Amino acid sequence: MAKEDEILKTFMAHPLLREVYGLNENSLPNSIEEGMKSEIPIVLAITNIVKGVQRKPITSDNDLQRQVLAILNNKVQ
Amino acid sequence: MIIKELIISNYQCYYDDKKFEFTRGSNIILGKNGGGKTKFYEAIEWLFSSNNRDIDELISKKKLNLASPNDPFKVGVEITFEQGEILNTVKKYFTVQKKTDKNFTTTNVVYEGIREYENGERDTMDGAALLKDIFPAKNKLYCMFKGESDLNILKNNDALVNLINLYSKVKHFGPYAEKGRVFREYADKAIEEAAKKDKKIEKRYKELDFEINNLQGKLNDKQIFLQTKYKEKRTLEENIQGVEKHLDNAEAVETIKTRIKDIDEKKKRLENSIDENYTTALFDKNWFLIYFENIQKEFSDKVVALSNERRKQQREFDREVGIKEGEKRATVALFRNVVPLPNDIPSRAIMEEMLSDEICKVCNREAKIGSDPYNFMLQRLNEYILTQKPVLEEEEEGDKIELFKNNYTSRLVNLEAAIDNDLIKVRSIYQTIKDQLEFNQERKNEIDELDRKKDKEIEDLENIIGSSELGQDSLAHTFKNSKGWQRDLTAVNIKIEEYEKSVSEMRKELSPKKDEKEALDSKSVSTYLTQTRKILRDIETIFEETKENKYDEFVKQLQKTANDYLKKINVGSFTGYIEIERRVFNKEQIVEVNLMQDGEIFYHPNTSLQTSMHLAILFAISEMTKIEREECYPLIFDAPTSSFDPIKRKHFFEVLGDCNEQTILLTKDFTDRSENTPGLLYSEEFVNIKRNKAILIRLEEPFDDEILSTINTQVINL
Numbered sequence: 118m119a120k121e122d123e124i125l126k127t128f129m130a131h132p133l134l135r136e137v138y139g140l141n142e143n144s145l146p147n148s149i150e151e152g153m154k155s156e157i158p159i160v161l162a163i164t165n166i167v168k169g170v171q172r173k174p175i176t177s178d179n180d181l182q183r184q185v186l187a188i189l190n191n192k193v194q
Numbered sequence: 195m196i197i198k199e200l201i202i203s204n205y206q207c208y209y210d211d212k213k214f215e216f217t218r219g220s221n222i223i224l225g226k227n228g229g230g231k232t233k234f235y236e237a238i239e240w241l242f243s244s245n246n247r248d249i250d251e252l253i254s255k256k257k258l259n260l261a262s263p264n265d266p267f268k269v270g271v272e273i274t275f276e277q278g279e280i281l282n283t284v285k286k287y288f289t290v291q292k293k294t295d296k297n298f299t300t301t302n303v304v305y306e307g308i309r310e311y312e313n314g315e316r317d318t319m320d321g322a323a324l325l326k327d328i329f330p331a332k333n334k335l336y337c338m339f340k341g342e343s344d345l346n347i348l349k350n351n352d353a354l355v356n357l358i359n360l361y362s363k364v365k366h367f368g369p370y371a372e373k374g375r376v377f378r379e380y381a382d383k384a385i386e387e388a389a390k391k392d393k394k395i396e397k398r399y400k401e402l403d404f405e406i407n408n409l410q411g412k413l414n415d416k417q418i419f420l421q422t423k424y425k426e427k428r429t430l431e432e433n434i435q436g437v438e439k440h441l442d443n444a445e446a447v448e449t450i451k452t453r454i455k456d457i458d459e460k461k462k463r464l465e466n467s468i469d470e471n472y473t474t475a476l477f478d479k480n481w482f483l484i485y486f487e488n489i490q491k492e493f494s495d496k497v498v499a500l501s502n503e504r505r506k507q508q509r510e511f512d513r514e515v516g517i518k519e520g521e522k523r524a525t526v527a528l529f530r531n532v533v534p535l536p537n538d539i540p541s542r543a544i545m546e547e548m549l550s551d552e553i554c555k556v557c558n559r560e561a562k563i564g565s566d567p568y569n570f571m572l573q574r575l576n577e578y579i580l581t582q583k584p585v586l587e588e589e590e591e592g593d594k595i596e597l598f599k600n601n602y603t604s605r606l607v608n609l610e611a612a613i614d615n616d617l618i619k620v621r622s623i624y625q626t627i628k629d630q631l632e633f634n635q636e637r638k639n640e641i642d643e644l645d646r647k648k649d650k651e652i653e654d655l656e657n658i659i660g661s662s663e664l665g666q667d668s669l670a671h672t673f674k675n676s677k678g679w680q681r682d683l684t685a686v687n688i689k690i691e692e693y694e695k696s697v698s699e700m701r702k703e704l705s706p707k708k709d710e711k712e713a714l715d716s717k718s719v720s721t722y723l724t725q726t727r728k729i730l731r732d733i734e735t736i737f738e739e740t741k742e743n744k745y746d747e748f749v750k751q752l753q754k755t756a757n758d759y760l761k762k763i764n765v766g767s768f769t770g771y772i773e774i775e776r777r778v779f780n781k782e783q784i785v786e787v788n789l790m791q792d793g794e795i796f797y798h799p800n801t802s803l804q805t806s807m808h809l810a811i812l813f814a815i816s817e818m819t820k821i822e823r824e825e826c827y828p829l830i831f832d833a834p835t836s837s838f839d840p841i842k843r844k845h846f847f848e849v850l851g852d853c854n855e856q857t858i859l860l861t862k863d864f865t866d867r868s869e870n871t872p873g874l875l876y877s878e879e880f881v882n883i884k885r886n887k888a889i890l891i892r893l894e895e896p897f898d899d900e901i902l903s904t905i906n907t908q909v910i911n912l
Contacts, residue, residue, distance in 0.1 A: 131736040193725040
């Protein structure tokens with residue numbers, strides 16, 4: 118398993134996603150590719166952050182922030 | 195990665211080229227003190243360091259001595275790392291050109307690097323850059339250990355984080371927590387700015403903002419104070435435990451010192467109470483009168499005798515005077531009414547004639563000697579003669595005539611009586627002197643007894659000090675410090691309780707204010723903004739907690755593995771257990787490694803136990819990180835087990851070979867040759883020591899240990 122997928126999976130294993138967002142194993146991605154397809158704002162945001170940090174060229178903090186906020190604003194609305 | 199080969203050339207005690215070939219697993223280099231172990235370690239340190247000063251000191255004196263002028267030679271270290279199928283060789287050296295016996299020149303230090311591939315192709319590279327690439331400088335802290343003190347790799351707070359960042363996958367989670375925080379702060383700010391635009395809540399919002407910031411600031415300050423107090427408490431507990439083993443001795447010393455002081459004071463009082471100024475007392479207190487009573491007796495007898503005599507004489511005198519008076523009165527009675535004849539009738543001559551003739555020629559009667567008529571005539575003659583004598587004034591006064599004109603005798607009698615009265619005092623002098631002498635002697639006896647007690651106390655004191663690791667002054671300080679630390683600890687505990695209460699109250703106070711602010715946010719700001727912030731807050735929580743969990747897992751595993759190693763090294767002996775505590779404060783990772791005993795920190799284990807604890811942690815780190823890291827680095831130890839006994843040493847070497855891909859260990863152990871096995875170059879104990887490779891280094895004989903130019907270390911593969 119790629120390091121980025123491993124990291125994403127670790128984050129997805131956090132109980133908060135189950136307890137607060139009611140997500141189950143099926144709705145949680147196993148890889149960046151799967152995560153990028155998610156419709157769940159928090160999952161998509163986390164996947165984007167992991168991708169931005171792990172994949173080269175590394176996305177700058179400002180770009181990543183804009184990217185994440187755009188996703189969230191869009192999905193939440 | 196392992197070190198495959200090391201060549202030390204003309205470097206200090208290593209004359210010419212000395213090659214060390216190493217293998218995977220444990221490589222043990224045996225060498226007596228002064229044989230070249232430390233120089234071996236320093237040669238590797240020099241290779242890794244960028245310090246190129248004082249290189250003249252590095253030149254082998256033997257080489258310098260034997261080299262011909264104008265025949266240059268190299269001084270340096272060459273190391274070959276095996277990385278999979280690739281061999282990386284780095285040389286660091288300088289060239290020496292001898293001019294005369296006392297003069298030589300050196301070139302600059304140069305690095306050379308060669309990378310040799312599996313197919314035999316070789317690339318020449320910048321040696322310094324190659325070294326940096328294959329063995330980063332910060333690795334040295336976790337790979338090279340000189341002596342036992344270097345082994346405590348977790349002594350600094352940042353050591354664990356550095357280790358994790360160097361070797362563990364946990365490091366990958368670090369940046370996310372930071373990003374999560376930045377994103378959430380951005381969302382907070384966006385909401386705050388939007389909320390402030392709502393005029394209806396503006397005032398209350400600002401108030402809340404101010405109150406929350408103010409309270410949060412105070413809370414942060416209090417938490418910092420609290421952390422400081424926790425740290426203070428630990429230091430105090432450590433200090434107290436550190437002196438605990440000396441405390442009994444320190445208290446005993448203090449008690450004895452107090453007793454000695456009491457003895458000295460008592461002795462001083464006794465000495466002051468002794469008055470032996472007898473000469474002064476002889477006069478000031480009239481002690482010289484001690485035998486005066488005999489003199490007084492003699493004096494008294496004489497006075498009494500004198501007084502008796504005087505009275506006797508007085509009585510005689512008084513009687514005589516009385517008789518005369520009587521006679522006068524009788525004569526007057528005899529011739530009553532008759533006028534007596536004058537005294538001179540008959541005349542003196544007639545009277546003398548009649549007496550001579552024994553005839554009274556007045557009445558013409560015989561007057562024989564002794565007869566009344568004769569005596570009558572004689573009396574008349576005497577009376578006449580007496581009347582013819584000159585008469586003294588006093589006699590003339592009649593009654594005023596006294597036998598003793600002055601009353602000296604009475605005065606003597608009075609004096610004698612007065613002295614006699616004072617004899618009581620004189621008689622008490624003997625007792626006074628006796629009492630004084632006895633008193634002084636008793637005090638002297640008491641002083642002797644105190645001296646004996648003091649000698650005994652001093653002996654006890656010396657015994658305690660002799661059996662203690664600390665001297666008398668240190669024990670005294672220990673006692674004082676300990677008392678002070680105990681007081682400080684009580685004060686710190688009170689402060690901690692106070693701060694904890696404050697922190698708890700502040701949090702309680704802060705919570706409803708934050709809730710109110712959040713409620714205002716929800717009222718005045720678009721839902722999507724608050725939703726976004728909520729998600730970003732949750733992302734921050736996920737990132738932060740995941741990172742923390744990963745660190746905690748690592749620490750937990752490290753603790754477990756370390757304890758496994760601790761048991762392996764200390765088979766059959768008491769060890770306690772290692773506890774690695776990690777906490778985050780003010781974004782700073784704080785790591786505390788403690789040896790625990792019965793649930794309490796064992797602050798001052800002996801060196802051997804301490805070393806085994808550090809080695810256990812080191813081996814655990816090595817084992818854990820070799821699973822996770824991409825590269826494995828050799829561990830190099832110089833004399834890490836000086837405090838170990840043979841049993842512990844054996845267990846240590848059993849562990850050593852398995853804990854890392856490669857270890858190189860220098861030790862003076864096992865160098866005593868056995869008499870039973872003369873063929874062996876090492877002790878019999880080493881036969882049973884687990885190792886993958888053993889090398890002996892020793893000085894080539896003959897040599898003079900005071901002449902460096904005779905020194906050359908030999909390298910013998912065992």
